[in-house]
Amino acid sequence: MHENREAVFARMLHVFKDVFDDDSLEITEETAAKDIDAWDSLMHVTLCVALEQEFGVRLNAQEIANLNNVGSFLNLLLKLMRK
Amino acid sequence: MTMGPDMEPAADLKLEDLAAGAAYCFEVLVTEKHLDDFAALTGDYSPVHMDTEFARSQGMERRVAHGVLISGFLSRMIGMRCPGRRALLHSLNIRYHNPVYPGDEIVVSGEIEHVSEAARTITVQLSVTKKSSGLLCAKGKAQVGIFR
Numbered sequence: 001m002h003e004n005r006e007a008v009f010a011r012m013l014h015v016f017k018d019v020f021d022d023d024s025l026e027i028t029e030e031t032a033a034k035d036i037d038a039w040d041s042l043m044h045v046t047l048c049v050a051l052e053q054e055f056g057v058r059l060n061a062q063e064i065a066n067l068n069n070v071g072s073f074l075n076l077l078l079k080l081m082r083k
Numbered sequence: 084m085t086m087g088p089d090m091e092p093a094a095d096l097k098l099e100d101l102a103a104g105a106a107y108c109f110e111v112l113v114t115e116k117h118l119d120d121f122a123a124l125t126g127d128y129s130p131v132h133m134d135t136e137f138a139r140s141q142g143m144e145r146r147v148a149h150g151v152l153i154s155g156f157l158s159r160m161i162g163m164r165c166p167g168r169r170a171l172l173h174s175l176n177i178r179y180h181n182p183v184y185p186g187d188e189i190v191v192s193g194e195i196e197h198v199s200e201a202a203r204t205i206t207v208q209l210s211v212t213k214k215s216s217g218l219l220c221a222k223g224k225a226q227v228g229i230f231r
Contacts, residue, residue, distance in 0.1 A: 042173055045173070045202045045204055045228070046173065046174070046226060048199065048201065048202045049197065049199045049202050049204050049206060049226065052197065052199055052201075053196075053197050053206070058199075058200070058201070059199070059201040059202070060200070060201045061200075061201045063201065064201050064202060
């Protein structure tokens with residue numbers, strides 16, 4: 001049985017808080033790099049690696065390049081988890 | 084070719100050569116000179132590292148190796164062994180569990196935890212233990228980018 005969107009988002013939030021080392025971090029599907037000071041190119045890589053490990057999925061370079069906000073991460077994870 | 088002080092060349096592992104579960108290790112005899120040289124290089128002459136009597140008064144066996152000196156051997160693991168010359172260290176998280184003293188032989192270990200082909204990045208679990216007792220001295224995790 002697949003996790004629903006809300007459950008995956010909750011796990012994503014946990015990863016974001018861990019990567020940015022900020023327990024008070026709040027995100028929405030619209031949150032993008034410009035909204036979080038520490039979200040630079042290196043942290044983007046770190047996020048991708050952490051999400052791969054958390055969800056047991058493999059991203060590809062094209063997918064990483066197209067991830068421009070939290071919602072795009074969420075949509076991609078849901079797609080990969082349903083494969 | 085990039086050579087280490089013992090004339091061992093840096094490894095040249097490519098992304099496709101790296102796999103989760105692969106493990107690497109080397110041993111180091113930590114010496115008084117290591118502590119002296121590290122203090123001279125960084126300016127950290129804190130007495131716990133430089134003054135045997137002070138260190139003993141604080142409950143240590145003798146001078147304590149700087150924690151970041153020990154972390155330096157983790158840098159060697161990444162830059163010379165796993166993956167070697169193609170490495171660019173992104174992050175290193177480390178926790179120190181027990182002091183390392185001059186005269187201790189330590190075992191520096193690394194095990195690849197995850198390989199992200201898309202991000203050209205690996206994560207490596209790292210540890211430093213005493214060879215004689217297996218006592219854990221430091222444990223950490225590195226994220227490493229891999230040059231093409």
